[in-house]
Amino acid sequence: METIKKQIRNFVIISHVDHGKSTLADRFLELTNAVPEEKMKEQFLDMMDLEREKGITIKLQPCRMEYKGFILNLIDTPGHVDFSYEVSRSLAAVEGAILLVDVIKGIQAQTLANLELAKKQDLVIIPVINKIDLLPATAKIEETKKELAKILDISEQDILSISAKKGTNVEKVLEKVIEKVPLPIEKKEKPFRALIFDSKYDAYKGVIAYVRVVDGQIETNKEIYLMASETEAKIKELGYFKPEFLPKDVLSAGEIGYIATGIKEPGKVRVGDTITKLKVKSEKLKVVDIEALPGYKEPKPVVFVSIYPENSKKYGLLKESLSKLKLNDASLYFEPEHKEIFGQGFRCGFLGSLHLEIAVERLRREFDLELIVFSPSVVYKIIDENNKETLIYSSADWPGSLYAGSKSKQGEGKKIQEPYVKLEIITLSDYLGKVMKVLDEFETKYIGTEYLGPNKLLLIHYCPLREIITGFYDKLMSASQGYASMNYEILGYQKSDLKKIETLIAEKKEEVFSKIVPRNKAYSEARKFLKKIKEVLPPQQFSVALQAVVDGKIIARETVRARGKDVIAPLYGGDYTRKRKLLEKQKKGKKKLKERGKIKIPSDVYLKVLS
Ligand code: GDP
Ligand code: MG
Numbered sequence: 001m002e003t004i005k006k007q008i009r010n011f012v013i014i015s016h017v018d019h020g021k022s023t024l025a026d027r028f029l030e031l032t033n034a035v036p037e038e039k040m041k042e043q044f045l046d047m048m049d050l051e052r053e054k055g056i057t058i059k060l061q062p063c064r065m066e067y068k069g070f071i072l073n074l075i076d077t078p079g080h081v082d083f084s085y086e087v088s089r090s091l092a093a094v095e096g097a098i099l100l101v102d103v104i105k106g107i108q109a110q111t112l113a114n115l116e117l118a119k120k121q122d123l124v125i126i127p128v129i130n131k132i133d134l135l136p137a138t139a140k141i142e143e144t145k146k147e148l149a150k151i152l153d154i155s156e157q158d159i160l161s162i163s164a165k166k167g168t169n170v171e172k173v174l175e176k177v178i179e180k181v182p183l184p185i186e187k188k189e190k191p192f193r194a195l196i197f198d199s200k201y202d203a204y205k206g207v208i209a210y211v212r213v214v215d216g217q218i219e220t221n222k223e224i225y226l227m228a229s230e231t232e233a234k235i236k237e238l239g240y241f242k243p244e245f246l247p248k249d250v251l252s253a254g255e256i257g258y259i260a261t262g263i264k265e266p267g268k269v270r271v272g273d274t275i276t277k278l279k280v281k282s283e284k285l286k287v288v289d290i291e292a293l294p295g296y297k298e299p300k301p302v303v304f305v306s307i308y309p310e311n312s313k314k315y316g317l318l319k320e321s322l323s324k325l326k327l328n329d330a331s332l333y334f335e336p337e338h339k340e341i342f343g344q345g346f347r348c349g350f351l352g353s354l355h356l357e358i359a360v361e362r363l364r365r366e367f368d369l370e371l372i373v374f375s376p377s378v379v380y381k382i383i384d385e386n387n388k389e390t391l392i393y394s395s396a397d398w399p400g401s402l403y404a405g406s407k408s409k410q411g412e413g414k415k416i417q418e419p420y421v422k423l424e425i426i427t428l429s430d431y432l433g434k435v436m437k438v439l440d441e442f443e444t445k446y447i448g449t450e451y452l453g454p455n456k457l458l459l460i461h462y463c464p465l466r467e468i469i470t471g472f473y474d475k476l477m478s479a480s481q482g483y484a485s486m487n488y489e490i491l492g493y494q495k496s497d498l499k500k501i502e503t504l505i506a507e508k509k510e511e512v513f514s515k516i517v518p519r520n521k522a523y524s525e526a527r528k529f530l531k532k533i534k535e536v537l538p539p540q541q542f543s544v545a546l547q548a549v550v551d552g553k554i555i556a557r558e559t560v561r562a563r564g565k566d567v568i569a570p571l572y573g574g575d576y577t578r579k580r581k582l583l584e585k586q587k588k589g590k591k592k593l594k595e596r597g598k599i600k601i602p603s604d605v606y607l608k609v610l611s
Contacts, residue, residue, distance in 0.1 A: 008254045009181045010073040010212070011126075012090045014118060015100035016108035016485060017079030020130040022046050022057055024100060024164035024173070025076045031171060032065035032072065034242065045076040045243060050361060058358055059328070060086040060198060062093075062210065062256050063243035070178055073256040079110050081487050082352035085299045085331040088117050089197045089271060092296065093212035093256060096124040096181030098173065099152075103131050103161070106144045107151060107452060108485035109426045115151070124180050126160075127152055128173055133163035147453045184254030192216035194251070194259070194275045195293045196226075201324040205236045205260035207269040208245070214293060216277075217252035223278040224261070227292045231268045232278055236260040266323040271330040272296035299331040301349025302419060302490060303356055303376045303469050304393055306337060307363075308345030310370035315344045321367035322346060325359065332359055341512060341606065342372060347393055350376075353469045378466045380516065381417040381493050395514040398500040417493040419465040422447075425476065427484035429455050434479040441475070442467045443518065464496060501526050501555075503533070504547040506599045512606060526556040529609075536608040539563040540599050 013021040022043035029035045029044055045061040046052055057078040065072045075090040077083075091097065097118040101111060118125060127148050132141055141161055149156045160176065162169040198210035218224070220238050225231070237260040239247040251257045263269055272295030309318045319336075326332045333349030350356040356376060363369050380392040382399055392398055399414060423444065427435045439446075444463040452458055468488065476484050499522045503513035513533065517525040526548035533546055537560050548556040 007070045008073065008184055009070060009096065009177055010075075010094035010184060010254070010256060011096040011098060011177055011181050012075045012077055012087075012094050012118075012123075013098045013100055014077055014087060014091075014114040015079055015130075016102070016105070016110035016114075017056060019079065019100045019102040019105065019108075019111070020164040021079065021100055022076055024098070024128075024130065024162075024170065025063070025074060027164055027167050027170040028065060028072070028074060028174065029063065030167075031174065032067045034063060034065040047243070050358065050365070056080065058083060058086075060090045061243055062241040064240040064246075064256065067174060068178075071255075072174070072177065075256070077114075079114070080354055081110060081113065082350075082355035082358075084110075084113065084117070085296075085351065086198075087114055089296055089330070091118055091121045091123060093195065093197045094123065094181075095184060096126060096177060098126045098128055098177070099148075100128050100130050100164075101144060101148055103129050103135055103141055103144045105483070105485075106147050106456060107426065109424055109487035110485065112151070112424075112426075113487045124182065125152065126173070126176050126180055127154070127158065129159060129161045130164050132161045132168065133166045143453065147456070151452075190215035190253075191290055192218045192275075192277045193290065193293060194218070195295075196269065196271050196273050196275060198271060198330070199269050199327040201266060201327050202260065206233075206262040206264050207266060207327060208258050208260045209269055209275065210241075210258050211251070211256070211275060213251050213253050213255045213257070215253050217250055218259070218275075218277065219250050220247075224259070225276050225278040226261075226269065226273050227276060227290075228273040228295070229268045229270060231263065233261040233263050236262040266327050269327065296330075299351060300490070301331070301333040301351060302378060302465055303350045303353060304379060305348050305350070305356055305376045306339065306345055306374040306394070307334075307348050307360070308339070308342045308372040308374075310372055312343040314369060317367070318346065318363075318369060318371075321363055321369060322348070325362055325366070329359060329362070331355065339512065345372070353473075376469055377516070378419050378464075378469065380496075380498065383415040383417065385414070392516075395500055395516050396511050398514070398516065416496055416498050418496045418498065420462055420491045420494045421465050421468065421488040422491050423461045423463055423468065423486060423488045425459045425461070425484055425486045426452065427457055427459065427480055429457055431480040431483055432457060435459070435476065435484050438472075438475045438479045442472055462491065465490065499550050501529065502549045503529065504545070504549060505533070505537075505601065506544045507547075508599075510601070513609065522550050523555055526550070530556055530558040533605070533609055534558045534560055536605050538602065538605075544599055 013024055015021050022045055025045045035044060045063060046057050047061060051058050060075050060077050062075045075094060077087045077090050099115055101107060129144055135141060145156045145159050148159055160169055160172055162173060193215045194211040194213045196209045196211055200208045202208050220235055223234050237247050238251050238257060239245055240257045245258055261269060274292040276290050309315055322334045331351050334346045337345055337347040353376060360373055363371060382390045382392060439461060442463060444461040447460040447462055450458040476486060497519045498516050499519045501515045501517060501522055503510050515529060530546045530548055539560055539562060541563055543562045544560040546558040547554050
């Protein structure tokens, strides 16, 4: 026991997205014969179909390897900013981090952000430059080395240069991990404690907790206790990641593994919770003298979206699916909500728009759900005369009734705030002009510039989060041909000049078509929005007016022309008076319909306009 434990090394690979983490992990798996040759495939640790299709890592993935008498526990991590909660949880389970940098792209925004996270955890950093096969000439390699050495404040000689694809120098990386990453601090004699850093639902084994054992050891079939959720359970199975589950009998201090808890209620197992042994099966289930491990800071969702089942009978299934998905996507947030036309659904919170996209896709695929997904929004804050704050999750909650004709102005006497971010963009100076143009299109405010190298800049801007959740990233990428990268952090709430646009269809307010926009964009947004509705709304028997209203004033209008039923067509060459009579009759009929004012909006119109 003792000897094996001394040889453990726990480490992660971190980098900006696409710098080659999963590919490097492949080479490690091969070198250590962790995966049989015939099963091996590219980016093996990207185990979800969705990851393979999109070519990105979404989930952290642990894997245990054996190499020259050492046990190496690797955790592969995602690189995209929306998944940084996966990264920070992984970092808390290890002692070292390989910082991988693509030689051509050099340091990018997430390289810096993830490095910061690793430093905060006091991890040993192993800097590695990747993809040297792309550059037989060495000048660029030297340049990127310089950049990295400067950031880390180390000598260039301490940086390894590898090709994860070709396998060049990959062994040297493992040697360095063994040499530099400290072995886990051993506290075998202490009572068992393990940190849950991830989890997954299994229909047979219940919730499977991914754990880093901090103290002591645990055997299969033992009874355990989850401290924060005050839940008792009996272990169904425990073991290692190979990377699939490999059952074992014991997990000891320093190791990374899984514990199948048998717990069937997803909410009872939370990442960041501490698992202990249930020593005292006393009257009150109290675990004495054991302190909970420092958990994780709960991530704050910043982008909110309403999600409803297409079939309202599937509400229960959606609810259950969300709790199961949350086990594997700890940053997911959801809360029940009700909308008139759609019935029961959920208001869900995400760390960004890619996170939203991935989570929705997982719900559809893994739980076989047909979903209505509304357009994403941030959370606004309204502060009234008495400094009372109200959070606005949906435009329906915006203060002030704004029907045409109403005199009341929106939020009069109230202050409006919205979340702002500090946006960091790293770009090559060749693309600076184009990147600045994108920044101008969005409501960004210039704060400063830093030079990272002779040809590389870090631009800092402040802007409303609202701006960057809709299409900003894609625009930045195409403007820079993928050579710019971004990261952002939430600064907090700041004053904003926003207005709610309300939409009237045939003079009736349609709350779901309301929208919150900056005052100076209200007119253009209103016009765009009405055009969109006009495109999808089927013509009625009479013309239908579409109106956009702000502060009781109509600021834009469109008309959906009546469905022209040709009543005189059958009267081929007939006499004029008869024709006129018929036309008169039709006009009257239309008027009647109009008076009734009933227009039926098919539900797919809502879907087309809102999603
Ligand atoms: P990750 O997002 O950091 O996990 O990056 P991946 O491992 O998914 O790799 C991203 C892309 O870079 C893939 O197309 C890989 O084939 C490619 N790649 C990774 N390492 C190398 C390398 O050493 N040389 C070359 N030429 N391509 C590489
Ligand atoms: Mg990857």
